Structures are given as structure tokens and as C-alpha cells.
Amino acid sequence: MPMRYFAGDSSALGDLISILRGRGLAVLSYRLWGDLPVFGEVESLRDLSIGYSDVQGPASYRLVRDERGFFRHSYYSPKYALHPPIQDIYEASNGLRAVPARVDTAPMALFGIKPCDLAAIEVLDRVLESDDFYRARRSAVAYIVVEECVEPGDTCFCGSTGTGPAASGGFDVAYARLEGRVLFRAGSERGLRLLEELKLGEAPGDLVERYDEVMEEARRKSSRLPPLDAVIKALEDSAASEGFWREVSARCVGCANCNMVCPTCFCTEFIDSADLSGRARRQRQWFGCLSYTYGQVAGMHFRPELFMRYRHFVLHKFVFYQRQIGLPGCVGCGRCITWCPMGIDLGEVVSRVVSHGSG
Amino acid sequence: MRKLRVAVFKLTSCSGCLNEVIYSMMVHPELLRYVSISYFTELQDLNAVEEVDVAIVEGSVVNSEQEELVRLVRERAKLVAALGTCAVFGGVQSLRVGEDLRTTVLASYPNPDFIRVSPDVKSLDSVVRVDYRLPGCPVNGESLARLLVKLVLGGTETPIHESLCSECKRKGIPCVVVLRKEPCLGPVTVADCGALCPSFGRGCYGCHGLNALVVDKGRLEEFSRVVERLGMSRDDLRALLKAFSHASLSRLSSAG
Numbered sequence: 001m002p003m004r005y006f007a008g009d010s011s012a013l014g015d016l017i018s019i020l021r022g023r024g025l026a027v028l029s030y031r032l033w034g035d036l037p038v039f040g041e042v043e044s045l046r047d048l049s050i051g052y053s054d055v056q057g058p059a060s061y062r063l064v065r066d067e068r069g070f071f072r073h074s075y076y077s078p079k080y081a082l083h084p085p086i087q088d089i090y091e092a093s094n095g096l097r098a099v100p101a102r103v104d105t106a107p108m109a110l111f112g113i114k115p116c117d118l119a120a121i122e123v124l125d126r127v128l129e130s131d132d133f134y135r136a137r138r139s140a141v142a143y144i145v146v147e148e149c150v151e152p153g154d155t156c157f158c159g160s161t162g163t164g165p166a167a168s169g170g171f172d173v174a175y176a177r178l179e180g181r182v183l184f185r186a187g188s189e190r191g192l193r194l195l196e197e198l199k200l201g202e203a204p205g206d207l208v209e210r211y212d213e214v215m216e217e218a219r220r221k222s223s224r225l226p227p228l229d230a231v232i233k234a235l236e237d238s239a240a241s242e243g244f245w246r247e248v249s250a251r252c253v254g255c256a257n258c259n260m261v262c263p264t265c266f267c268t269e270f271i272d273s274a275d276l277s278g279r280a281r282r283q284r285q286w287f288g289c290l291s292y293t294y295g296q297v298a299g300m301h302f303r304p305e306l307f308m309r310y311r312h313f314v315l316h317k318f319v320f321y322q323r324q325i326g327l328p329g330c331v332g333c334g335r336c337i338t339w340c341p342m343g344i345d346l347g348e349v350v351s352r353v354v355s356h357g358s359g
Numbered sequence: 360m361r362k363l364r365v366a367v368f369k370l371t372s373c374s375g376c377l378n379e380v381i382y383s384m385m386v387h388p389e390l391l392r393y394v395s396i397s398y399f400t401e402l403q404d405l406n407a408v409e410e411v412d413v414a415i416v417e418g419s420v421v422n423s424e425q426e427e428l429v430r431l432v433r434e435r436a437k438l439v440a441a442l443g444t445c446a447v448f449g450g451v452q453s454l455r456v457g458e459d460l461r462t463t464v465l466a467s468y469p470n471p472d473f474i475r476v477s478p479d480v481k482s483l484d485s486v487v488r489v490d491y492r493l494p495g496c497p498v499n500g501e502s503l504a505r506l507l508v509k510l511v512l513g514g515t516e517t518p519i520h521e522s523l524c525s526e527c528k529r530k531g532i533p534c535v536v537v538l539r540k541e542p543c544l545g546p547v548t549v550a551d552c553g554a555l556c557p558s559f560g561r562g563c564y565g566c567h568g569l570n571a572l573v574v575d576k577g578r579l580e581e582f583s584r585v586v587e588r589l590g591m592s593r594d595d596l597r598a599l600l601k602a603f604s605h606a607s608l609s610r611l612s613s614a615g
Contacts, residue, residue: 036533036538038531059536059537059585060537060540061534061537061538075528075531075533075534075537076531080531085528085529085530085531086529250577250578250581251578251581252578253522253546253547253570253573253574253578253581253582254522254570254573254574254578255522255523255524255525255545255546255547256521256522256524256525257524257528257534257546259525260524260525260528260529261528269519271519273505273508274508274509274512274514275389275508276387276389276390276392276393276508276511276512277389285529286525286528286529287519287521287525288521288525291519291520291521291522291525291573292520292521292570292572292573293518293519293520293521306573306578338537339534339537341524341534341536341537341543341545341546341585342546342581342582342585343585
């Protein structure tokens with residue numbers, strides 16, 4: 001069946017939000033809170049960060065008012081909603097019977113997330129497949145509406161990782177904003193029904209053609225890494241080059257910002273607390289592999305030096321995830337570059353690994 | 360349940376962390392039913408250096424009398440907790456280290472005859488073995504309450520060593536460096552203060568101490584360049600690190 005494209009203007013996005021809200025869903029999207037780009041509930045088109053551009057660079061993020069601008073993402077990602085930063089796991093009271101904590105499963109829709117975010121959710125789905133708490137939150141997602149990236153940012157490289165700039169699957173509706181018009185397509189039967197409810201017309205041929213051109217250009221712009229196969233091979237070969245990894249990580253201060261903002265970093269540490277009335281609680285919280293305690297076990301440390309933890313971070317993203325779940329763990333969103341206070345560019349590091357291997 | 364025997368000692372400090380001890384017990388009054396305090400000069404008149412389960416020591420060690428006291432405390436305590444940045448790293452008074460002692464003393468005290476201090480400012484663990492370190496200027500009273508509750512229950516606290524940035528990101532606090540282009544010591548500072556300063560939009564000034572298990576001299580130099588570009592002078596950074604991380608600065612390795 002050929003892909004059916006529908007066309008509308010921005011108001012169709014507002015209508016879509018209304019339809020989803022009408023179904024009792026909390027619609028979560030990138031939105032501005034004051035002048036801050038956050039991820040949270042939106043009620044109408046006005047709440048979306050349309051009319052702003054996020055100008056990103058190494059250790060730099062600026063929001064710019066721009067009517068024709070394109071907003072990508074921020075330090076937030078859907079991970080905040082699906083795999084929350086701090087989550088109750090068990091509660092126990094006198095008698096020491098541990099009861100799993102309740103998970104908020106109010107139904108939601110993810111709206112206007114980017115193709116890299118979508119790819120990251122697929123990674124989390126596979127990694128946390130048997131995690132009851134993730135599954136409960138994930139099952140509460142009734143619809144996923146993706147905004148395709150017509151204009152990749154300066155830190156983006158989703159073209160290289162094959163995770164963007166267009167959405168390839170696992171969504172209900174995808175849309176692209178093109179010069180005042182919005183092009184919609186369905187990724188599922190339910191998505192198609194949503195679009196039918198919007199009562200949009202079929203997209204004219206020239207708009208679809210324009211879409212193809214824009215996405216091709218976006219793919220070109222976001223493909224600054226060497227080919228993924230070469231990256232994986234070079235990383236595997238580099239693992240034992242201690243000197244190389246010491247040098248590559250020399251500017252890293254182990255702050256773990258990259259881990260925190262990475263939409264696929266899923267590691268957590270357990271925090272146990274108790275009070276004197278006999279109640280105890282176990283929580284888990286995001287924990288970065290760049291942090292010292294990561295890799296520390298009773299009596300020893302697997303990665304006591306920072307270069308080992310940095311190497312682990314990079315190898316895990318490109319090599320180990322691939323072996324574990326059949327997908328790379330890096331979705332090319334570039335958050336780790338933007339939010340690294342030292343401005344370390346993962347894309348550059350990976351390119352250096354490749355040239356090191358061939359040199 | 361047998362009461363946890365606690366003693367609280369003060370060395371050289373502003374006593375702000377002692378206030379945090381009192382605040383934490385006001386916030387968690389139930390603690391008072393499970394602890395007995397044998398020494399706490401800010402709280403009670405009758406004090407004796409007895410055998411205790413846990414000695415909480417606030418302040419840095421600046422003379423031989425204090426060294427003797429903490430050795431005695433260590434002998435009589437099953438566990439010793441260093442409370443606050445002065446006890447853990449030396450604290451603000453470390454700023455005088457390397458300066459002429461007499462000039463410094465005269466600048467502060469009209470009648471310096473009673474001031475007996477040595478040239479160095481020592482952290483507690485450079486004199487005796489320390490079991491728990493609770494940095495902060497002042498210490499986060501919740502961290503202390505958490506530790507005491509666990510000790511009362513017969514458990515212990517396992518420290519998690521990470522930078523302040525992890526705490527900021529988990530709380531969704533906008534990054535002072537990347538969004539506001541302001542200097543912030545968060546990336547090289549140990550977490551657990553609750554990200555107090557960044558949550559009010561200002562940069563961390565490092566009062567929980569340098570993340571010295573991760574940051575070596577080379578990395579600190581790289582970081583210095585970053586905060587310098589953001590507008591913090593080398594002298595200011597040096598002063599902050601000396602004030603809040605004195606003990607770990609002198610132990611920084613040149614590679615790691």
C-alpha cells in the first residue's frame with residue numbers, strides 16, 4: 001500500500017492535541033516553561049515551542065525567538081517520563097514485607113518528540129523489556145506523535161546513526177512542518193484513524209516532493225560521522241589502546257552530564273532509606289557510568305580510572321548495545337555534546353577513533 | 360532498642376554545621392528518643408568525653424590540643440563522622456595556609472595572645488581514621504539525619520560518589536553553565552547538597568568539595584580554562600578550591 005500523506009496547517013496540530021486530550025490522555029511534549037525548554041504536559045498549540053529555535057553547540061544552548069525556527073530538543077527527553085530520574089521501587093513496613101511501589105500509569109500521549117527520541121524509546125523498550133516499572137510507564141503511552149526533523153541542529157548526527165531525521169517506525173503519527181504547511185502520515189492503524197478524525201485533505205504532490213527534498217538535505221546535514229560499521233569496527237579494535245583512551249578522555253571531568261541527558265542511558269543506583277517508625281523505602285535513581293561509584297563493588301572497582309569509564313561509555317553506546325539488543329545505543333541526538341560543560345564532542349571522538357584505527 | 364550513644368565535638372569552624380545538627384533533630388524529633396548525647400557543648404552544660412557509638416566531629420584541626428582531643432575521641436568512639444567541609448577538607452580557614460601566620464592573626468584579632476594555631480589547617484582524616492564524611496558548608500542536615508537513622512537501626516550508609524551535575528539533571532534544574540553561560544563548579548564538585556545553588560539559578564561554588572576521586576591536576580586545569588572563559592578569574596577559582604577543598608587539593612594526583 002503506498003504511503004498516504006495528508007496536509008494541513010499548524011491549527012491541525014492544535015486539533016490533534018485536542019483529540020488526544022479528549023480521549024483522557026495527558027499530552028506530553030517539549031514546551032517552554034518561562035524561558036526554559038522542558039518536557040511536560042501541553043494543553044493547546046500555544047504550549048508547543050513553535051516559534052523558537054534551539055541553537056546548540058558544544059557546551060552551549062540558546063533559545064532564539066524565530067517565527068520560521070525549528071525546535072529540536074533540550075536536556076529533557078521522553079526518558080524523564082518513561083524511566084523517571086527518581087522512582088519508588090519497594091516499600092516495606094514492620095514485618096519486613098517488601099511491597100512493590102505503585103507506578104503512575106495515567107494514560108499519556110507523547111507529542112512532537114523527535115525521530116531520535118523515538119529511536120531511543122525503542123532502545124529502552126528492548127533494554128528494559130523485563131523491567132516492571134518501565135513497562136508500566138511505557139504501557140501508559142497510548143499514542144506517539146513524532147515531529148520529523150526538517151532542520152537538524154549543529155550537534156545532531158542522526159543521519160549517521162540511521163535514527164533520523166525521518167521517523168521509520170514505532171509511531172502512530174508523524175508530521176513535518178514545511179514552510180507554513182504540515183505534512184502528516186500515519187505509522188499505525190490507530191494513527192490513521194486519528195488523521196481521519198482531523199479531516200485533512202490528501203497532500204498535493206509538490207508538497208510531498210518538497211518533503212522528500214527537505215528530508216534528504218536534512219539527512220545529508222546530520223551525517224557527519226564515518227559509516228557506522230567502520231565506527232563499530234574501529235571501537236572494537238581500539239579497546240586495548242590505553243594510551244589512546246587516556247588522551248581522548250583527558251578533558252573529561254567525569255561529571256556524568258552525558259549520561260543524564262542521554263535518552264538511552266538507563267542505569268540506576270538503588271537508594272535505601274528508613275525511618276524510625278519501621279517504614280523503609282527503596283528508590284532507584286539515574287546513575288551515570290562516568291561517576292566514580294559506577295563499577296565499584298565490594299572489595300574492588302571494575303573501572304577505577306576515569307579513562308576506563310569514558311571508554312566504557314563510548315564502547316557501550318556503539319558496540320555493546322549492538323550485541324545486547326541488536327541496535328546501537330547512540331541515536332545521534334547530540335545531547336551529550338551540548339550539555340557537556342567541557343564541550344567534548346562525541347562525534348569528534350568517534351571520528352578520531354576511526355582515524356586512529358586506520359592510521 | 361538500645362539508644363545510640365552520640366557525642367558532638369567542635370574544633371575550628373564557624374559552628375554553622377552544629378546548627379545543622381540541631382535543625383536536623385528539630386526536623387526529626389523522633390531521633391531524640393533513640394540517641395543519648397554525652398557531649399555537645401552547644402546544646403548542654405554537662406559534657407564528658409565518654410565511650411560512644413558515634414562521635415560527630417565538626418571543624419578542622421589547627422593545633423596540637425585539638426589533635427590530642429580527636430585522638431582521644433577516636434579511641435573512645437566506635438565510629439567517627441567528619442561533619443561539614445571544615446572537618447572533611449579544612450574549610451574556609453584554609454585560606455590562611457601559606458600566608459604569614461602572624462600577619463593573618465593580627466589582621467583578625469586585636470589581642471592575639473590567646474590564639475594558638477599551627478601554620479597548616481588539617482582535615483580530620485589527616486589526624487585520625489574517619490568512617491563517614493559529610494561535607495558541605497554548611498552540611499546538609501538531612502544527610503546527617505539519614506546517617507543517624509541508619510545507625511540507630513543497626514545499618515550503615517554507603518556513599519555514592521558523583522558530581523553535582525547528576526543531581527541537577529535528575530531534578531531537571533536548568534544548567535547554569537550551558538544555558539546561562541555562568542561559571543559553576545558543579546561538574547567537579549561532589550553531590551548531595553540537593554543542588555541548592557543551581558536550583559536558585561546561581562553557580563555552585565564547590566562547598567561540598569572537589570570530586571578528587573575523579574579530577575586530577577590535568578583535568579582541573581582543563582576545567583579552570585572553562586570557568587575562566589565563563590568569567591571566573593584564576594584567583595577566584597583558586598580561592599574557592601582552597602577554601603572548600605584544601606585537603607584534597609594537596610593530594611591531587613597528576614594523572615588519573
